[in-house]
Structures are given as structure tokens and as C-alpha cells.
Amino acid sequence: MSGANRFSRGAVGPVGSPLRGMVQLTDSGEATLNIQGQVVGVVASSPVLDQLQRIPGAYIEVRGRAGQDSVRVRAFEILDAGDGLRPMVGVLVVDQSGVSLSDDVTGTRLTLRGTALADLKSLHRARVWVTGTVVGPRIILVAHWGLLVPP
Numbered sequence: 001m002s003g004a005n006r007f008s009r010g011a012v013g014p015v016g017s018p019l020r021g022m023v024q025l026t027d028s029g030e031a032t033l034n035i036q037g038q039v040v041g042v043v044a045s046s047p048v049l050d051q052l053q054r055i056p057g058a059y060i061e062v063r064g065r066a067g068q069d070s071v072r073v074r075a076f077e078i079l080d081a082g083d084g085l086r087p088m089v090g091v092l093v094v095d096q097s098g099v100s101l102s103d104d105v106t107g108t109r110l111t112l113r114g115t116a117l118a119d120l121k122s123l124h125r126a127r128v129w130v131t132g133t134v135v136g137p138r139i140i141l142v143a144h145w146g147l148l149v150p151p
Contacts, residue, residue: 018061019035019061019062019064019066019071020035020060020061020062021033021034021040021059021060022057022058022059022060023055023056023057023058023059023060024056024057025053025056030042030053031049031052031053031056033060033062035071040066040067040069040070040071041069041071042070042071042073043070043071043073044073044074047149048073048074048075048076050149051076051127051148051149052073052076054146054147054148055078055081055129055146057082058078058079058080058081058082059078059079059080059082060076060077060078060079061077061079062075062076063076063077077089078129081131081146083131083143083144085131085132085144086131087130087131087144087146088101088103088105088110088129088130088131089103089104089105089127089128089129089148090102090103090104090110090127090128091125091126091127091128092120092123092124092125092126092127092128093109093124093125094123097111098111098112098117099111099112099120099121100112101128101130101140108138109138110139110140111138111139111140112130112139112142113135113139113140113141113142114132114141114142115142116130116142116144117142119145120142120145123147123150126147126148126149126150126151127147127148127149128145128146128147128148129145129146129148130144130145131144131145132144
């Protein structure tokens with residue numbers, strides 16, 4: 001990420017360092033971020049908070065500001081979805097050609113294959129993350145997936 005995407009205060013790490021941590025949920029279901037062993041609260045808009053609450057265990061990089069005991073999250077990128085792989089994130093497209101992911105980063109439409117399709121077919125226009133194996137040009141065999149924003 002570029003320098004503009006880094007946090008500006010050194011309360012939870014060196015100034016200028018990427019703000020990265022693992023998403024955790026409190027007993028009441030609130031999202032927190034574990035940054036090098038320090039658990040801090042998360043302040044964000046409802047859409048961002050809803051997405052963070054759906055990815056406990058994911059390792060993310062945050063765009064926002066760090067305070068003394070909380071992080072204000074404007075946006076985030078999933079670096080590890082909890083299975084050791086960096087996911088592709090985008091919007092599901094379900095049409096006559098099958099199920100595909102319109103990748104957020106490149107805008108490329110990636111065809112999805114595998115047993116996960118039975119679940120994914122009902123999620124047209126949902127924002128999801130997927131990990132898996134590239135098995136052909138723009139074809140991904142889905143190993144794991146998660147819902148970020150319902151359709």
C-alpha cells in the first residue's frame with residue numbers, strides 16, 4: 001500500500017508503519033484488532049464494521065488512524081483470510097455462464113469452480129473473499145470463501 005494508506009500516529013506501532021493486525025471478536029461480537037499482541041477497539045462506519053465482524057481470524061492491513069486504544073478504520077485489505085492464503089475480494093456474478101468473481105483490484109472477471117459453487121450460486125451481487133488454486137486462465141478452484149456484504 002502507498003504511504004497515504006498508512007496510519008499517522010504511533011500509539012500502536014512506529015509512525016509510518018503499515019497498520020496490520022488480526023481481527024478478533026469480543027464476547028459481545030464487537031470487532032477488535034490484535035496488533036502485535038495489543039488488542040485495540042475498532043471505530044468505523046457500519047458497513048466496514050459489519051464486514052470486519054464477518055472475518056474473525058483474518059489478518060488485515062488498515063487504512064485509517066491509530067489512537068491510544070482504538071483504530072479508526074476507513075478501509076481494509078485482507079492479507080490472510082485465516083487459511084494462510086491471500087484472498088481475492090470482489091462481487092459475485094451469477095449468470096448463464098456460471099459463477100464468477102469481479103475482482104476489486106483488477107476488475108477482471110474470474111470464473112469460479114469447485115464444490116463451493118452450490119453455496120455461492122445464491123449470492124449474486126454479494127461481496128465475498130475467495131482463496132483457492134488457479135486451474136486455468138482466469139479460473140479459480142475455490143478452497144475457502146467468506147461473505148463480506150450480503151446481496
